[in-house]
Amino acid sequence: MSELAPAASDPAAPAATVEESVRAIIATSLGRPLDEVHLDSALMNDLGAESLDLLDIVFCIEREFAIEITRGEMERVARGDMTDEEFAPGGLISEAGLARLRQLMPEAAHRIAAGLRAREILSLFTVQTFANMVHGKREGRQV
Amino acid sequence: MIDPSDAPAFLAWLQARRSTRVFTDAPVPRAVLARLIEAAISAPSNTNRQPWRFAVVRAPALRTRIAEAVRAKADEIKAIIARGHHAEDYGSYGDFFHEPLANATAIIVPQYRSYPDLIANFIASGGGDPAQYATASAMQAELCSTCAAVMTLLTQAHAEGLGACWMAGPMIARDEIQRTLGIEAPWQMVGAVALGYPATASAAPPRKPIDRVATWFEDDTHE
Numbered sequence: 001m002s003e004l005a006p007a008a009s010d011p012a013a014p015a016a017t018v019e020e021s022v023r024a025i026i027a028t029s030l031g032r033p034l035d036e037v038h039l040d041s042a043l044m045n046d047l048g049a050e051s052l053d054l055l056d057i058v059f060c061i062e063r064e065f066a067i068e069i070t071r072g073e074m075e076r077v078a079r080g081d082m083t084d085e086e087f088a089p090g091g092l093i094s095e096a097g098l099a100r101l102r103q104l105m106p107e108a109a110h111r112i113a114a115g116l117r118a119r120e121i122l123s124l125f126t127v128q129t130f131a132n133m134v135h136g137k138r139e140g141r142q143v
Numbered sequence: 144m145i146d147p148s149d150a151p152a153f154l155a156w157l158q159a160r161r162s163t164r165v166f167t168d169a170p171v172p173r174a175v176l177a178r179l180i181e182a183a184i185s186a187p188s189n190t191n192r193q194p195w196r197f198a199v200v201r202a203p204a205l206r207t208r209i210a211e212a213v214r215a216k217a218d219e220i221k222a223i224i225a226r227g228h229h230a231e232d233y234g235s236y237g238d239f240f241h242e243p244l245a246n247a248t249a250i251i252v253p254q255y256r257s258y259p260d261l262i263a264n265f266i267a268s269g270g271g272d273p274a275q276y277a278t279a280s281a282m283q284a285e286l287c288s289t290c291a292a293v294m295t296l297l298t299q300a301h302a303e304g305l306g307a308c309w310m311a312g313p314m315i316a317r318d319e320i321q322r323t324l325g326i327e328a329p330w331q332m333v334g335a336v337a338l339g340y341p342a343t344a345s346a347a348p349p350r351k352p353i354d355r356v357a358t359w360f361e362d363d364t365h366e
Contacts, residue, residue, distance in 0.1 A: 048355055055232055071231045 018065075018138075022131040025060045029053060037127060040107060044123040054122060061130060067137040077133060078121045080104055088118035105129060160297065161347070163306025164243040166339025171249040173201065175303050176338075179251070182299030188288035189279050190261060195289040197296075198252040198324040205323065206250050209335070212319035213241035213312065220315060240312030247337035251296070252313075252320060255289035256329040289333055296336065306341030310334050 019039060027037040030047050043049040043057070058069050079087045080100050087097040093116045101121075102109045107128040145153055176199050188194060200206055217237035224233045244250055260280040263273035279285075293309055300307040313320060313335040321332055 048351070068228045070228045 018134050019128070019131045021064060022061065022134060023127055025064060026057055026127055026130070029057045029060060039128040039131070040126055042108065042111065042123065042126050044125070045111075051122060054125070057130065061134060065134050065138070067134065069133060069137070073133070074125075075121070077129060078105060078124065084118075091117050091119065093118055107132070156301075157298070158347075160301040161306070161341075161345035162308040163339075163341045163345055164239070164308050164337070165342040166243075166246050166248055166306055166337070167342045169248065169340045170201070171305060171338055171340070175305070176201070176249055176251070178303065179296045179299050179305075179338075183253075183292040183296040186288065186292035186295045188291070189284035192258055192285060192288065194255050194258060194285035195292050196254045196256075196330060198254070198326065200250040200252070200324070201248075206244070206247065208323055209250055209252075209313070209316075209320055210241050210244040212316040212323070213244055216315040216319075217241055217312070237312075240310065240315060243308045243310065243337035244313065244335065246339070246342075248339040251336040251338060252324060252326070253289055253293050253296075253333045253336065254326055254330040255285050255333055256331065257283075257285050286333065293333065293336065300338060304340065305338055306345075308337045310337065 023037050023039070024034060026032075026041075026043065026047070027034045030037075030043075030049055030053060032047060037047065041047050043054060049057075058074075062068055078101055079097065080103075082097060082100055086094065087100070088094060093101065095114075098112055098114065098116065101112045101116075101124070105112070105124055107126050108124040111124055180197055180199065183195065183197065184193065200209065217240045221233065221237045224230055257280070260273070260278050262278040263276070263280065266273045266276060266278075297307050297309060311334045314332070317332060320335070321327070324332075326332055
């Protein structure tokens with residue numbers, strides 16, 4: 001782990017440490033210099049992550065923070081509790097779905113626009129999205 | 144000989160190679176498989192060690208035994224993962240480990256062996272400390288050489304109109320496969336190649352663009 005994240009596994013670690021640890025994990029996983037990895041960097045679009053890279057990152061984050069992140073939780077981060085039909089009928093995200101996305105992923109709001117497809121949701125995930133999941137888990141919230 | 148003016152066309156041909164996982168029932172003639180091995184052994188190797196061997200399996204019952212060994216291990220792993228919270232992420236990964244082997248009409252199991260590190264021994268013979276120098280063992284040179292041989296084999300398979308898939312997945316049944324094929328130390332299998340005539344056309348998977356994989360040094364301003 002980077003020297004930026006010495007106390008990340010400490011539940012009492014300050015919020016800034018979570019962000020910095022997540023940045024360091026993502027930089028290491030993707031082989032990117034830390035200064036290229038910003039909280040608003042989109043993992044797939046800005047940092048060139050592939051879907052398997054996201055899994056690598058999830059495993060690292062789980063180990064670092066002693067938490068569990070399921071695929072269902074990752075999807076809920078983006079879509080909340082909406083049904084498939086409400087969220088993305090035919091795969092295209094509805095107006096209500098886009099509104100929910102903007103609400104749940106404000107860090108990616110500028111990328112959320114009409115025409116977005118459900119399969120593209122992972123492309124919205126930023127460094128901050130993962131940090132938010134860690135915060136949610138540590139606070140006992142459903143993420 | 145390929146004329147240099149045909150190089151762009153050759154690149155396009157190389158780029159058309161796919162990992163094929165579904166094959167017809169048509170057997171691959173022994174002569175064709177022999178050409179694949181001839182191609183493989185034309186690959187470069189460190190100090191020309193040629194640290195490779197190949198088990199070429201055409202026998203149906205033996206192929207089935209290999210595929211079944213992989214399937215059994217894949218099922219075992221799947222059951223473990225199903226107890227955790229990433230079962231959904233794992234999905235049907237395990238099926239990819241054995242299905243290409245199960246419908247292949249030939250399986251090639253490449254093997255490599257390590258050799259003593261010659262340059263390290265030379266350094267030691269002069270009273271030096273080999274640990275202070277990165278030598279062939281620092282890059283697992285014999286493994287790298289064997290991988291080059293497998294790539295050459297795959298290229299020849301492409302030229303023969305065969306489909307092929309070189310897989311790491313069968314490593315989960317390494318011990319069973321090595322026992323079945325009589326692969327003993329110092330030899331070690333390097334995955335397995337499923338082969339046959341393609342039943343379907345495979346879509347081109349995306350490739351990382353060259354600006355993400357190549358760093359260019361074209362002038363000396365970086366010094």
